[in-house]
Amino acid sequence: MSEGEKAPIGVIGVGWVGLVTAACFAELGHEVFARDVVPEKVEALSRGEVTIHEPGLAELVVSNADRLHFTTDMEEVLDSAEILFVCVDTPPTHSGDADLSRVRAVVSELTDAGSHLLVMKSTVPAGTGETIMGELPGVGYVSCPEFLKEGTAVQDFMHPDRVVIGVPEGREEGGRRVAELYEPLGGDLVMTDVTSAEMVKLASNAYLATRISFINEIANVCEEVGADVTEVARGMGLDERIGPHFLRPGIGFGGSCFPKDVSALKLLAGNSGYHFQLLNAVIEVNELQKRRVVNKLIKHLGPLSGRRIALLGLAFKPDTDDMREASSLVLAARLASEGAEVVAFDPVAMEGAEEMLPGVEMADSALAALEGADAAVLVTEWPEFRDIEWQAAGAAMNRKLLIDGRNFLDPAGMAEAGFTWEGVGRAEVGPS
Secondary structure (H helix, E strand, O other), X not given: OOOOOOOOEEEEOOXXXXXXXXXXXXXXXXXXXXXXXXXXXXXXXXXXXXXXXXXXXXXXXXXXXXXXXXXXXXXXHHHHOOEEEXXXXXXXXXXXXXXXXXXXXXXXXXXXXXXXXXXXXXXXXXXXXXXXHHHOOOOEEEEXXXXXXXXXXXXXXXXXXXXXEEOOOOXXXXXXXXXHXXXXXXXXXXXXXXXXXXXXXXXXXXXXXXXXXXXHHHHHHHHHHOOOHHHHHHHHHOOOOOOOOOOOOOOOOOOOOHHHHHHHHHHHHHHOOOOOHHHHHHHHHHHHHHHXXXXXXXXXXXXXXXXXXXXXXXXXXXXXXXXXXXXXXXHHHHHHHOXXXXXXXXXXXXXXXXXXXOOOEEOOOHHHHHOOOOEEEEOOOOHHXXXXXXXXXXXXXXXXXXXXXXXXXOHHHHHHOOOEEEOOOOOXXXXX
16 A cells, blocks of 8 residues: 555444444545445445435435445455454343344454454443454454444544544554544544453443433432422533533433443443442433323323324434434333323434334324324424424314423423423423
């Protein structure tokens, strides 16, 4: 490779993390050879068709089509690139442990890979890298966990706050090669051992999940004593030791990372002989928080049998179509068990949600979902829900009741539109 030429990169697994990684490295000028085992996905991406909803990602794939090569052939990737980013999924098993079957499948294909450098992006339990290195003595190994947030993944990749690189003792050259790839992006570089790098990812997500469960507990206490959790969180966040991030109460966290990584860390600790008691509470609080909405509806409506409840938003957060561990799944199931009729609308997650929510009516718009409803629940804080003509929506509803599961809408504005508004950790507001 001549001086100044960008190293070609292999990406194994072209799901959300893999596709963002491939597209962003292509944007930086690298030839990228991305492999996936699903032929239909590879064919679609080769045509520039991106089915993942992630702002800016489809544009990157199209604009870098000449540098992005999608394939099902591992040999093509091995022949074309020495640096291989492993981005396969590690979902939880029934026991809560991380399912490493996809990682194991990749490792089995690399036993004769020679001088390649394997860079582990997939979230794996601490100690996984040590095991893999023992099985692939001829292959270099680096742990480089991802810290991308759904909805801002491209921005997060191109402007990281830190890049964590774990390297085995005596094999630092591989770490330096990976650090050079990320050097143009800035961010603090954390160079450490492999197991510590693996722990950074799990510990980071577990801590953020803990903050969410903590502020949700504070919100619940605020409801009992008459305090306003938004003021409490603002006062807390001004303390530089605490900061304002992840102090927004709601109806629980979801998605592909927090629930999985919290569970994986709890199980990792337990399998290692340590009882991580705090994480048990984090998980329990999160599950109970999703169910508190039903009690609020019963408080206002009485028995829910035969009541029509509109869910606004289904994805676990805005700017994504991801339904994994979404609060809407638990909420819809609980409402159905109470005999309620459930109708829902989400700007982008409807297609994926339909299979996961049997019996839930999917509306064509937010206004259509609200028509004839006895109450609405704001589940996902999509910006367009602020633009709903709430007076017109209220006129079409059987009862002007909104449970704001994200404290997203202005209570005074909702009261002016004739609604009874109840949020999380804040005082109920009635029609003005």
